[in-house]
Every structure is written in C-alpha cells, then in structure tokens.
Amino acid sequence: xxxxxxxxxxxxxxxxxxxxxxxxxxxxxxxxxxxxxxxxxxxxxxxxxxxxxxxxxxxxxxxxxxxxxxxxxxxxxxxxxxxxxxxxxxxxxxxxxxxxxxxxxxxxxxxxxxxxxxxxxxxxxxxxxxxxxxxxxxxxxxxxxxxxxxxxxxxxxxxxxxxxxxxxxxxxxxxxxxxxxxxxxxxxxxxxxxxxxxxxxxxxxxxxxxxxxxxxxxxxxxxxxxxxxxxxxxxxxxxxxxxxxxxxxxxxxxxxxxxxxxxxxxxxxxxxxxxxxxxxxxxxx
Ligand SMILES: C[S@@+](CC[C@H](N)C(=O)[O-])C[C@H]1O[C@@H](n2cnc3c(N)ncnc32)[C@H](O)[C@@H]1O
Numbered sequence: 001x002x003x004x005x006x007x008x009x010x011x012x013x014x015x016x017x018x019x020x021x022x023x024x025x026x027x028x029x030x031x032x033x034x035x036x037x038x039x040x041x042x043x044x045x046x047x048x049x050x051x052x053x054x055x056x057x058x059x060x061x062x063x064x065x066x067x068x069x070x071x072x073x074x075x076x077x078x079x080x081x082x083x084x085x086x087x088x089x090x091x092x093x094x095x096x097x098x099x100x101x102x103x104x105x106x107x108x109x110x111x112x113x114x115x116x117x118x119x120x121x122x123x124x125x126x127x128x129x130x131x132x133x134x135x136x137x138x139x140x141x142x143x144x145x146x147x148x149x150x151x152x153x154x155x156x157x158x159x160x161x162x163x164x165x166x167x168x169x170x171x172x173x174x175x176x177x178x179x180x181x182x183x184x185x186x187x188x189x190x191x192x193x194x195x196x197x198x199x200x201x202x203x204x205x206x207x208x209x210x211x212x213x214x215x216x217x218x219x220x221x222x223x224x225x226x227x228x229x230x231x232x233x234x235x236x237x238x239x240x241x242x243x244x245x246x247x248x249x250x251x252x253x254x255x256x257x258x259x260x261x262x263x264x265x266x267x268x269x270x271x272x273x274x275x276x277x278x279x280x281x282x283x284x285x
Contacts, residue, residue, distance in 0.1 A: 016093035018210025029074025037083035047164030048239035071136030072096025121150040148229035158265020171216025192216030235259030
C-alpha cells in the first residue's frame with residue numbers, strides 16, 4: 001500500500017471497527033452513572049491517555065455547538081451532550097459511531113453522528129461550531145495540514161480547538177504491537193510512517209489483527225501547523241501512557257494537549273485579557 005490517505009483511511013476504518021469488536025479501551029461507552037453526573041455538572045473527559053482536560057479550557061457548554069472530531073466510541077460526545085452542548089460526533093469508523101448512538105438512545109440524549117475523514121470536513125459549512133474537541137487521533141492520518149485547515153474553517157471566530165496528540169518521541173522506538181512498546185531501542189526517525197515502513201504483507205497482517213497504521217508527526221506539524229492555520233495557542237499540558245503499556249513513560253511524558261482559539265468574534269465585556277474564557281460567548285485573543 002502507498003502512504004496515500006485513501007488506503008490508510010480504509011485500513012484504519014477497518015482497524016477501529018475491529019477494535020470495537022475486541023472491546024479496546026477507547027471504544028467502551030460511558031456508564032449511565034457518568035451521564036447522570038454530567039447532567040448535574042459533574043463531568044470530566046480526556047484528550048490524552050490519563051489527565052482530564054482542565055475545566056477552564058471549555059467555553060460554557062449550554063447550547064455550545066461542539067464537533068467531537070475523530071472522537072467516536074461513546075465517550076466524550078455523550079458526556080459533553082449531557083453537560084448541555086449540541087454535539088456532532090465525527091469519526092471514520094461506523095462501529096465507533098454506533099457506540100455514540102447507543103449511549104444517546106440509552107440516555108435520551110440529542111447527538112448527531114457523521115462518518116468521514118478528519119482531513120475532509122466538507123460535510124460542515126464554515127463557522128458551524130464553537131468548540132472542536134479532538135482527542136488523540138491524528139496519529140492515524142498521514143498529513144496534518146488539512147486537519148488544522150479544516151478545523152479552522154468549521155470553527156466560528158472566537159471558537160476553541162482542544163486537541164490531544166502524541167509527542168513524536170513515542171515513534172522513535174520499537175512500536176510493534178507484538179512487543180507491547182516495552183523495547184526502548186531507537187529504530188525510526190521522525191516524521192515516522194507505518195505506511196512507508198511496513199511491507200504490503202505486513203500491512204495485510206496488521207489489518208487482519210485490527211492494528212491501525214500510525215504516523216509520528218513532528219512538533220512543527222502539530223504545533224506549528226495549528227499556528228500556520230491561524231490558531232492562537234492559549235493552553236498546553238503533557239500526559240503519558242501507563243507505564244505498563246509503554247516503557248517510555250518512565251522517562252518522559254509522551255502525549256500533549258493544546259488549547260487554541262480562532263481569532264475574531266465579538267469582544268465580551270469583562271473578558272480576561274489573556275483570552276482564557278470564563279464567561280459566555282466566543283473569545284478574542
Ligand atoms: C484513540 S480513538 C479516539 C476516540 C476516543 N473516544 C478517545 O477517547 O480518545 C481514535 C479515533 O480516531 C478515529 N479515526 C482514525 N482515523 C480517522 C480518520 N482518518 N478520520 C476520522 N476518524 C479517524 C478512529 O475510528 C477512532 O475512533
């Protein structure tokens with residue numbers, strides 16, 4: 001297979017459908033208890049493996065139009081909907097989106113699902129959303145520039161992008177799922193591409209096992225890419241996989257979360273000069 005987006009998209013769509021059948025952690029819907037707590041204002045969600053996103057990173061959620069981007073699995077979308085947002089969950093995997101719809105039906109939540117590629121958001125008009133919530137998933141696409149460009153387009157001026165992504169250091173080492181990322185020998189350079197490294201036969205075997213193709217993007221593509229698309233960064237933290245899952249976590253944080261805003265939008269009275277929103281309405285840097 002080439003490293004083109006289409007071959008990768010169909011491989012990863014099948015891989016995530018497979019992960020749903022296998023009960024992978026990122027495909028397990030939230031409980032009824034989590035939804036009822038969210039309805040009462042007690043909720044938290046993840047952009048990265050373990051640390052919840054700080055509450056001050058969100059705009060007020062009531063009526064806020066949220067795009068949960070590559071965020072299927074019945075997790076963040078239903079929680080944000082229960083907390084009052086108007087949520088569209090967008091994902092490549094039909095099985096992941098079914099998890100969101102099953103939670104929405106079970107809990108009587110309004111939530112829309114749309115299947116597609118995060119690099120192509122033509123399903124949505126310009127300025128359709130106030131918040132894009134994008135948990136770790138851009139490691140499954142070969143190029144980030146279209147993702148940041150499209151995200152910027154669909155956000156309203158003053159809208160917020162919350163993104164989680166892998167620190168590329170994660171891709172320097174042995175990443176074979178069979179050895180469980182426990183072998184810390186430098187093997188690859190960054191940017192890294194499974195689609196370029198693996199032979200056609202290896203890719204076929206990965207597909208049968210439900211292993212997705214991943215890409216280790218540089219920090220320039222991740223952070224510089226958001227800035228180049230026009231975003232202004234207003235928040236940053238690091239997180240890490242469990243040490244049991246990834247030996248590298250003993251030595252360095254391997255995931256990053258950023259908060260960014262699309263400049264513009266009406267200036268709110270009393271808004272904080274830092275641009276960190278506490279009140280209603282879109283933000284302005
Ligand atoms: C690690 S999961 C993230 C969702 C999960 N709810 C979470 O808690 O982080 C990665 C998601 O990205 C989706 N995905 C992979 N490639 C995609 C693409 N090209 N476009 C849209 N979604 C994609 C997968 O189907 C999967 O649901």
